[in-house]
Amino acid sequence: MKSSMSQIIHDESGTTLVEVLIAIVIMTILLVGGLQFVTVGREAVTVERYHRLALLIAESRLEEARYYAYSSLAGSLAETNTPVTLGNIAGTRTTVVEHIDDDFDGTGGGDADGNTVDYKKITVTVNWASRHSVSLETYVSEHYYAVSP
Secondary structure, eight states: OHHHHHHHHTOOTTHHHHHHHHHHHHHHHHHHHHHHHHHHHHHHHHHHHHHHHHHHHHHHHHHHGGGSOGGGHHHHHOEEEEEEEETTEEEEEEEEEEEEOOGGGSOTTSOTTSOOOOEEEEEEEEEETTTEEEEEEEEEOGGGOOOOO
16 A cells, blocks of 8 residues: 555656646746837837937927027917928927016016017927927027027
């Protein structure tokens, strides 16, 4: 009786099959995790590429402001939903020129010189793929404004 009991306890038939199945499960988990890592990484790189292209478009539009006279910035530069291309996808660009009356001079809206526009704020926003956007802004003052040749 003892020999048959010891034979059952020490019987290793099928052990290799169980080890192989456990190894397959572990490898499958690692493979799925690795594929997920690659997929998310590729998507992040693509989004960052479009983000850089949108920044380039917005920076270019802000640079265009240098070529307009200060007094004509609002009329010449302002735009709404202008179509732009970011690589192989479509987007829109909006440029807003705001007139700012700074309270720093202590006179608010009733400036002594009659000029209620102390400086202008230019905001360029580039949108693409419904939830992605880049927005850049700069401030321009008439006192420090020079039109490039």
